[in-house]
Amino acid sequence: MSFIEITAFLANGFVISLIIFAVTLIVGIPLGLPIAFCSMSKFAPLKAVAKTFVWIVRGIPLMLQIFIIYYVPGLLFGNPIFSQIDRYIIRNFTIPHDGGLTQMLLTNAGGLVAVLIAFAINYACYFSEIYRGGIESISKGQYEAGYVLGLTKSQVFKFVVLKQVVKRIVPPMSNEIITLIKDTALANCIMLPEIIKQAKELAATQALIWPLFYTGVFYLIFVGLLTIIFGKVEKKLSYFRS
Amino acid sequence: MKKFLALVLALMFVCCCFAGCGNTEKETIVVGYTIYKPMNYLDESGKLVGFDTELAEAVFGNLGYDVSFKEIQWENKYTDLNSGVIDCIWNGFTCNSKDDDGIARSEKVDFSYNYMENRQVVVVKADSTIAAAADLNGKIGLAEAGSAGESYAKSFEGVTYKSAIKQTDTLLEVNAGTADFAVLDAQLAESYVGKGDYENLKVVEALTSDVEYYAIGFKKGSELTAKVNGELDKLLANGKINEIAVKYGVENTTLKAFNNER
Numbered sequence: 001m002s003f004i005e006i007t008a009f010l011a012n013g014f015v016i017s018l019i020i021f022a023v024t025l026i027v028g029i030p031l032g033l034p035i036a037f038c039s040m041s042k043f044a045p046l047k048a049v050a051k052t053f054v055w056i057v058r059g060i061p062l063m064l065q066i067f068i069i070y071y072v073p074g075l076l077f078g079n080p081i082f083s084q085i086d087r088y089i090i091r092n093f094t095i096p097h098d099g100g101l102t103q104m105l106l107t108n109a110g111g112l113v114a115v116l117i118a119f120a121i122n123y124a125c126y127f128s129e130i131y132r133g134g135i136e137s138i139s140k141g142q143y144e145a146g147y148v149l150g151l152t153k154s155q156v157f158k159f160v161v162l163k164q165v166v167k168r169i170v171p172p173m174s175n176e177i178i179t180l181i182k183d184t185a186l187a188n189c190i191m192l193p194e195i196i197k198q199a200k201e202l203a204a205t206q207a208l209i210w211p212l213f214y215t216g217v218f219y220l221i222f223v224g225l226l227t228i229i230f231g232k233v234e235k236k237l238s239y240f241r242s
Numbered sequence: 243m244k245k246f247l248a249l250v251l252a253l254m255f256v257c258c259c260f261a262g263c264g265n266t267e268k269e270t271i272v273v274g275y276t277i278y279k280p281m282n283y284l285d286e287s288g289k290l291v292g293f294d295t296e297l298a299e300a301v302f303g304n305l306g307y308d309v310s311f312k313e314i315q316w317e318n319k320y321t322d323l324n325s326g327v328i329d330c331i332w333n334g335f336t337c338n339s340k341d342d343d344g345i346a347r348s349e350k351v352d353f354s355y356n357y358m359e360n361r362q363v364v365v366v367k368a369d370s371t372i373a374a375a376a377d378l379n380g381k382i383g384l385a386e387a388g389s390a391g392e393s394y395a396k397s398f399e400g401v402t403y404k405s406a407i408k409q410t411d412t413l414l415e416v417n418a419g420t421a422d423f424a425v426l427d428a429q430l431a432e433s434y435v436g437k438g439d440y441e442n443l444k445v446v447e448a449l450t451s452d453v454e455y456y457a458i459g460f461k462k463g464s465e466l467t468a469k470v471n472g473e474l475d476k477l478l479a480n481g482k483i484n485e486i487a488v489k490y491g492v493e494n495t496t497l498k499a500f501n502n503e504r
Binding site (some may be wrong): 036070071072073074075078079080081083086087090092093097098099100103107190191200201203205206207208209 | 266270272277279282284287288289290308310312313314315318321325326327328349408410411412413416418434436438439440
């Protein structure tokens with residue numbers, strides 16, 4: 001295999017990493033918000049449930065959560081949901097056997113769904129704590145000032161609190177988001193063909209070791225792009241000095 | 243927020259649908275494998291080929307099933323099998339071996355007939371001085387987690403044992419010098435050692451293990467075992483097994499008459 005073919009082979013794997021990255025953000029960022037509100041709720045049982053949930057999800061390794069989601073439906077309930085997705089696709093779609101991206105996605109759809117669920121829940125919990133920290137960092141005086149001016153509770157949140165929160169949570173969020181792209185490598189614990197798995201496959205089938213280290217370049221370039229984007233976002237949000 | 247809730251509900255609904263579909267007649271057999279040349283591996287066009295691959299396709303094809311292959315982590319094979327992620331383990335699966343917990347594999351899964359013989363070999367760097375069992379004392383030995391090589395590696399006196407995720411990773415580690423020797427299946431070692439980036443590795447012939455057998459593993463109580471055994475008999479009689487074996491250069495280790503040694 002030439003250098004270009006190997007790059008293309010690894011790039012296919014990186015597309016899977018990027019899918020995990022994108023879906024986790026699309027689901028996790030909004031899902032963190034209700035969790036944050038629940039863990040700040042004045043209704044004690046709701047607060048306790050939310051806090052316990054966040055404690056469990058943040059307290060168990062993400063790899064173990066992937067195993068739990070992937071295996072428990074089959075082991076405990078005799079219904080291997082994710083395997084059923086695979087079998088359903090095998091029965092109903094014509095899968096090309098060219099080692100390309102379509103084949104990778106169609107033959108691993110079940111595992112991918114399991115990984116996406118695990119990642120989205122895990123990251124939503126981390127995000128919820130960042131949101132909570134951001135919201136609680138706004139001083140009480142600002143709410144009171146808002147009420148004095150005749151704004152309702154939701155107006156105060158929308159116009160006074162939220163803008164400051166968004167600004168404050170950008171640095172911790174960018175930290176988590178950069179961690180996320182590297183965490184996608186955990187998906188290979190259930191043999192999802194993300195980029196590291198692809199590289200190890202080259203080691204296994206072609207006896208090539210260097211592609212494993214070459215994958216670092218993909219991550220570096222992507223994180224470089226993210227860093228530039230976050231720099232721009234922070235600049236754009238420098239609307240108040242606090 | 244409402245839209246998001248709707249999305250979540252829709253997703254859950256889709257999952258339930260899939261779960262529902264699955265309960266209907268199961269006609270697709272999912273075979274669990276790891277990359278293992280010449281049994282299951284990808285050819286240059288990215289297609290999964292190999293002796294076990296073609297034999298599985300022939301057997302399940304004749305039995306009227308669709309067959310698909312799923313790559314697994316070897317150490318997770320029993321979890322994959324028992325949770326229904328795969329229906330059988332067909333991947334140069336040594337049947338007359340004990341796992342690390344001391345329990346025979348035949349207690350954990352139902353095996354088909356033994357169809358091929360295998361040995362465990364010790365692989366070292368080409369310039370290594372290791373030549374006999376005594377030389378392994380004080381060395382770091384490596385095998386795939388959950389493999390038959392694992393117990394063989396540990397059986398040598400004074401060996402510090404480490405495990406790897408894949409058999410092929412053990413070669414990578416010996417090559418990189420993080421382990422002194424690796425124990426793996428002879429079939430696999432023959433396909434890799436001395437080739438590509440592994441050209442400075444060699445097999446220590448004197449340390450090769452006694453013969454062991456490959457069989458296909460099914461979930462305990464599975465009705466597939468008997469069906470597959472019946473089909474294997476037919477394919478042995480009509481020469482199909484030998485034909486595939488010749489294609490992959492394994493005709494010398496393929497059994498000419500099946501046995502049930504555990």
